[in-house]
Amino acid sequence: MSTPSLADFADEARAFLDAHATPRASDGAVVWGEGPDRVTYFSDEPFEVEQANVQAARDWQRTRFENGFGWITGPKQYGGRELSIAHDLVYDGLEAGYDVPDTGVISLIGLGMIAPTMLAHARPEINEQYLPAMFRGDAIACQLFSEPNAGSDLANVQTKAVRDGDDWVLNGQKVWTSGAQHAQLGMAVCRTNTSVPKHKGITTFLIDMSWEGVDVRPLRQMSGGAEFNEVYLDDVRVPDTHRMGEVDDGWRVTMTTLLNERASVGGEGAGPATRPTSRANLLAMLKATGRDTDGGVRRDFARVIADQAATEYLTSQMMRRARAGDLPGPEASVGKLMFGQNLTRIAHLAAEMTGPRMLADTGDWGTFSWNELLLGTPAFRILGGTEEIMKNILGERVLGLPKEPA
Known part of the structure; x- marks a missing residue:
């Protein structure tokens, strides 16, 4: 199938949005005293409201995916359309004119940061298992990076991963993990070698957040919400197939995520x-x-x-x-x-x-x-x-x- 022109793609996107969403009533003009009287970035909604918002985000992401707009630039083998960034930007610009659920809980970290890292470093069978689910809204991903003594100095991570046959056993504590309370998948940065410089003894893993030994504990923010979490890993067994990149080469994998993180945060x-x-x-x-x-x-x-x-x-x-x-x-x-x-x-x-x-x-x-x-x-x-x-x-x-x- 040939690549649609930007004009043809825009027509296709408008038809999809008209069929599945309602155009915004406002013409974009700002009138003081009108509209929502709330200025927030982090959620402080009651848990039940937050859960409902997450479900609405999942539903909308699934609708987009099933109609060819869930992963516009992604590989076709994982459900994408292999179109250009320009096509993606055209769609985003059009969707901004419609009342649709906020999908940031799905897209900012999981789709914007972790998915590109998986494409670059995870095994094909793991990508086949998780990437379509992520872009369909079935799986939300989080970063298990920062620790109490390894925030900005990420290479100082102390969470240990020890090889045990075909598995790895993970033990440690992560903190400031955004969205972990909603996540089904986590990308964990772990220490696998203590006899080399700290940047060279790190390995990264994908873990299922429902596995035994994974304990998520929300942290209350001073604004009232609890979007950040502590995550404890207690003898969590991870198959070697879920390792991303080579053993002790996790810093390179991590930097892929951090580059995408800064681009996502700075450009949103x-x-x-x-x-x-x-x-x-x-x-x-x-x-x-x-x-x-x-x-x-x-x-x-x-x-x-x-x-x-x-x-x-x-x-x-x-x-x-x-x-x-x-x-x-x-x-x-x-x-x-x-x-x-x-x-x-x-x-x-x-x-x-x-x-x-x-x-x-x-x-x-x-x-x-x-x-x-x-x-x-x-x-x-x-x-x-x-x-x-x-x-x-x-x-x-x-x-x-x-x-x-x-």
Whole structure:
């Protein structure tokens, strides 16, 4: 079958969306005081509501997959269509005009970070087993990377994997694992050799989160939600077929995931907070709060707008490189760095404009609702690699500056 042109593909996508979803009622214009009065990135919904949202995401992902839009760029042998990144972007742009469930719980980590790593390093039979299920929405994946003493210094992982015949036995603790409470699959980074430099003694495994010995414990965030988890691995037996890459070569596998992680985090805009953090909404907020005559606030507003524009241009550059078939480059780390800084600055600007009304609910629209984003901003500057780590990577590996003293 020939590759459809972008125009023909767009027509096909519109027909699918018209048949399975409802166009958004809004024309995109921001009217202060209208629309959802909530500004959040991380969920703090009751568990039952969160579960219902996850199920809706699964259902929509399955509908997309069964109609040829679940993995537009993926290999046909795993249910993809082998079309270009440009086709994928066309579909995303069209779907943005429809009311559909948020599939971030499925796509951001599992499909955006782990699936590309599996394609590059997992065995064909494992990819056959898991990849169609992931892109159909049947299996959600999580990263079992960070540990209490190995966050930004990921090579310091202490979770051990010991060979036992055709299996490996895993023991250790992971922490800050996003989405583990919903996941059926996990990618675990483990220590398999202690007699070599730490980067050279790591191996990665895919584990079924329902296997005996896997214990997921949610961590409560100060914003009220519990999207992060501790995961304990207690004598978890993993078949050697679930090993990704060679023994002790897991750092190379891990870096594949981290490059895709930074590209995903840095290039996704503001996720659920996209509309309230848009330039149009911030300008409407500036006027509605009466701070448009305050020179200091106007200066901070201008800086935020300039940073947003620079990030958008950088994201466009990343997309052009992706269309050309290039792997994520230094822009991924820069994009991730700017993403966290932008949301932090926006939250602080909102605090400046709303004042005490962000701390106590006075009933004024668009004021108290911002505290969820403000309380979530510390996480933006840590997830996917701390700002300090990102700056070191850019300084040492891109600018060629001297390595930071140990």
